[in-house]
Amino acid sequence: MDKKRILIIDDEENFCKLVKKNIEQAGKFEVDIATNGQDGISLARQIKPDLILLDILMPEMDGAEVAAQIRDDESIRNTPIVFLTAIAKEEDSDSQASLTKGYALLSKTATLRELMACIEENVRRYTEP
Amino acid sequence: MIIIFTLIGLAIGYTIAIRYQRKRTPLPQKLPPRQHSIPPPDSSCLEDKIWYEAELDFLFKFNEKLSMSLTFQDAVRCIAAAAHDFFPVERTVLLIWDKNSQKLTLACAIGWNHEDSGGPLVIGKDNISGFVIRNREALLVPDLAQDDYLNKMNKEGYLQKTFISAPLIYNDEVLGVLHACDKKTSGSFTQREASVVMNIVRMGAIALQNIRLYEQVSKRAAELKIAYDELKEMQDKLIQSEKLKAIGQLASGVAHEMRNPLGIIMQGVVYLEQIISVQEKEPHETLSMLKESVERADKIVIQLLDFSRAAKLELHPEYIDSILENSLGLVKKELKNIQVASDIQKGLPKVSVDKNKLTQVFINLFMNAIHAMPEGGKLTIRSFLKDDSFQDGEKGVVVEVEDTGTGISEENLKKIFNPFFTTKGQGKGTGLGLSVTQNIISMHKGLIEVKSQVNKGARVIITLRTSNE
Numbered sequence: 001m002d003k004k005r006i007l008i009i010d011d012e013e014n015f016c017k018l019v020k021k022n023i024e025q026a027g028k029f030e031v032d033i034a035t036n037g038q039d040g041i042s043l044a045r046q047i048k049p050d051l052i053l054l055d056i057l058m059p060e061m062d063g064a065e066v067a068a069q070i071r072d073d074e075s076i077r078n079t080p081i082v083f084l085t086a087i088a089k090e091e092d093s094d095s096q097a098s099l100t101k102g103y104a105l106l107s108k109t110a111t112l113r114e115l116m117a118c119i120e121e122n123v124r125r126y127t128e129p
Numbered sequence: 130m131i132i133i134f135t136l137i138g139l140a141i142g143y144t145i146a147i148r149y150q151r152k153r154t155p156l157p158q159k160l161p162p163r164q165h166s167i168p169p170p171d172s173s174c175l176e177d178k179i180w181y182e183a184e185l186d187f188l189f190k191f192n193e194k195l196s197m198s199l200t201f202q203d204a205v206r207c208i209a210a211a212a213h214d215f216f217p218v219e220r221t222v223l224l225i226w227d228k229n230s231q232k233l234t235l236a237c238a239i240g241w242n243h244e245d246s247g248g249p250l251v252i253g254k255d256n257i258s259g260f261v262i263r264n265r266e267a268l269l270v271p272d273l274a275q276d277d278y279l280n281k282m283n284k285e286g287y288l289q290k291t292f293i294s295a296p297l298i299y300n301d302e303v304l305g306v307l308h309a310c311d312k313k314t315s316g317s318f319t320q321r322e323a324s325v326v327m328n329i330v331r332m333g334a335i336a337l338q339n340i341r342l343y344e345q346v347s348k349r350a351a352e353l354k355i356a357y358d359e360l361k362e363m364q365d366k367l368i369q370s371e372k373l374k375a376i377g378q379l380a381s382g383v384a385h386e387m388r389n390p391l392g393i394i395m396q397g398v399v400y401l402e403q404i405i406s407v408q409e410k411e412p413h414e415t416l417s418m419l420k421e422s423v424e425r426a427d428k429i430v431i432q433l434l435d436f437s438r439a440a441k442l443e444l445h446p447e448y449i450d451s452i453l454e455n456s457l458g459l460v461k462k463e464l465k466n467i468q469v470a471s472d473i474q475k476g477l478p479k480v481s482v483d484k485n486k487l488t489q490v491f492i493n494l495f496m497n498a499i500h501a502m503p504e505g506g507k508l509t510i511r512s513f514l515k516d517d518s519f520q521d522g523e524k525g526v527v528v529e530v531e532d533t534g535t536g537i538s539e540e541n542l543k544k545i546f547n548p549f550f551t552t553k554g555q556g557k558g559t560g561l562g563l564s565v566t567q568n569i570i571s572m573h574k575g576l577i578e579v580k581s582q583v584n585k586g587a588r589v590i591i592t593l594r595t596s597n598e
Contacts, residue, residue: 012389018396025403057385084392108392109427112399 003030004123005047009040009066010055010084015108019053022112023119037061041069044076051123053106055084067103080122082106180321187215188328195336202236204340208297208333209237212309212326216318219311220287224258226305233258236305241287256284257294258306265303267295267327271317291317293326297334304337366571369546373568376548380433387430395423432561442486442572446479446596449512449526456491457510463496466505473512480526481596486569493562494530494589501534501587508532518576518592525575525592532588537581545579 006029008016013035020031032047034040037058044052052070056063063083071077082104106118191211198204205223213221220240224233233252235243252258257279261268270292273280285308288294292310296303307330312318398419405412450473457469498508509531518525537545537552544550546567551560563579570577574594581587 012393015389015393015396018393018400021400022396022403025400108388109395109423111395112403 003028004050005029006031006051006053006119007034007040007044007047007049008032008053008084009034009037009058009063010053011035011058012055019115022115026116029119037063037066040066041073044070044079045073048076049079051119052079052081053084053119054081080104080125082118082122084108184321184325187211187325188332191329192332195332198336198340199343201337201340201344204333204336205236208307208329208336209239211329211333212307213239215325215329216309216312216314216322218309219313220308221310222285222287222308224252224306224308226262226303228303233262233306238287241310243286252285255282257282257288258285258308261294261296261306262303265296265298267293267323267330269293269318269320269323293318293323295326295330297330297337299334299338302338304334307333369567370571373548373564384430384433387426391423391426391430394419398423432565442483444481444483444573447482447484447487449473449477449480449482449528449593450475452482452484452487453491453510453512453528456488456495459488459492460495460499463499464508467499467502468505468507470507470509473510474514477512477514477526478595480593482573482593483569486572490566490569490591491528491530493566497562497589498530498532498534498587501532501536506533506586514595515592519594523594526595528591528593530589530591531586533586536583536585537579537587538583542579542581 006023008019008031010016010033013033016033016035020033023029023031032043032049034043038061040052040054054063054066058066067081067083070079070081083106085105085107104118104122106115110118191207194211195204195207198207205225209221209223212218218240221238222235222241223237225236226233257268260279260282268279270276270279270288273283273288273290273292287308287310290311292308294306294308297305297307307326309318309326398416402413402416402420405416407413453473457471495508502508509529511527511529511531513527514524515527516524518527541550541552545563547560548564549560550564567577570591570593576590576592578590579587580590
């Protein structure tokens with residue numbers, strides 16, 4: 001069985017690299033990285049990932065805008081998106097809550113177990129609707 | 130012709146004279162004495178000299194007593210008593226004049242009870258007191274029965290036979306009238322005695338006016354003090370809430386920025402944990418220390434975010450005892466060597482609160498109490514209903530959380546609600562707990578107060594409004 005592909009879109013390159021290493025360590029997933037919103041969308045169109053880990057606060061194009069463009073694109077609109085957030089709970093910020101409504105959220109300081117559980121749950125939900 | 134004019138002239142003159150006579154106000158038979166000072170003694174008369182010295186001594190003592198009277202009523206009593214004791218007389222009555230209502234009010238009566246005699250408590254101007262006030266002069270009446278004019282005017286039960294009536298005048302303003310009636314030794318008052326009364330009323334008027342001014346100033350000062358206190362309290366609240374808002378915004382910004390590097394460190398630690406063999410103990414120990422630190426920093430960030438969270442309350446009528454018991458259950462494993470005394474009253478009225486936020490408040494308070502008792506101690510939790518808890522007179526449900534711990538110094542007590550103020554050691558507290566607590570309580574329009582003495586523990590008193598449902 002082919003490995004599932006995960007795309008991380010986050011302007012913190014070091015964060016992306018480490019998350020990539022940690023996810024790939026488990027052997028189930030292959031991870032691609034984009035460090036800005038525009039590159040992320042292009043890459044998503046190209047590789048059609050099974051899940052996108054998307055940072056909310058990014059310069060130029062923020063996570064909400066990236067998500068909106070992905071949902072507007074016929075070819076990738078059904079890709080599950082997990083928002084990477086500095087804020088753990090949905091209720092924490094009104095503006096964030098409205099932006100990320102309906103999306104899964106994952107804290108940036110999540111442990112490996114939390115990270116993998118979140119990825120697996122959202123990939124499964126996508127593949128077994 | 131000349132005769133006719135003369136006759137007409139006489140007729141007109143006569144009419145005018147009659148009219149004038151009819152209009153003329155009749156004067157009392159006995160003219161009041163106009164003496165305002167004690168006549169000097171007759172140096173040739175020994176009796177006069179002794180009398181003069183006795184007067185001076187009496188007035189000196191009276192003045193001393195009068196100047197120690199701090200209230201209007203005290204001064205009134207002092208004046209009446211002086212006049213009463215000097216002669217002495219059967220009855221002394223002091224009435225105070227109110228120029229706005231043009232009425233006299235009984236201020237002090239000695240030897241006469243207005244209720245027994247059916248006499249007036251408040252009287253108008255058409256009587257002997259009114260006459261004294263109108264004329265602004267004292268009366269010395271040796272025998273009222275002999276004085277038709279005054280006798281007709283007399284409606285005052287205390288004026289019976291012989292009396293001195295003197296107005297209290299200060300700076301041209303009439304303050305009242307003093308009556309000293311019927312000498313106990315019988316006989317009429319002498320001019321000398323009248324002059325003593327004149328001195329009593331003169332000194333008395335000055336004292337009364339001063340006390341009036343003093344009372345006005347005191348009242349004004351008290352009003353200003355209240356207004357100032359209210360303003361100060363409002364300003365403090367405003368500053369506190371602005372401060373909290375600013376810190377909230379800052380905290381939220383900082384929290385976002387902190388989480389990115391923290392995320393990188395965490396992912397790095399996770400990665401290293403996986404690639405370093407479990408056999409290599411020391412690197413793994415180092416990694417778990419790193420991990421612990423990241424988690425601690427993360428906790429602080431979460432608290433900052435809690436702090437800055439938008440003030441939204443979900444109010445529902447709740448029983449305080451269930452929130453308290455639930456909160457206590459959540460800190461149970463931290464209690465260790467701490468004994469809990471619970472005096473939580475059942476069946477108190479419901480309070481309108483946000484259950485989650487209030488749970489956060491009680492957990493904060495319990496944890497503070499636990500941290501204040503590292504060697505163990507007693508945690509007391511009370512709840513009860515209290516009347517008149519709020520300024521609007523509403524009753525409130527009071528919760529007290531008391532510990533027997535280290536206590537808080539007077540100086541620190543002023544700062545405990547300040548954000549980031551903490552006495553806990555480095556890395557042990559963010560100093561936001563009580564600040565958040567105060568914020569939540571004030572959002573509920575409740576009250577929070579902390580009482581404490583060093584080494585005698587601390588007591589936090591929270592008062593919440595009861596629910597109308």
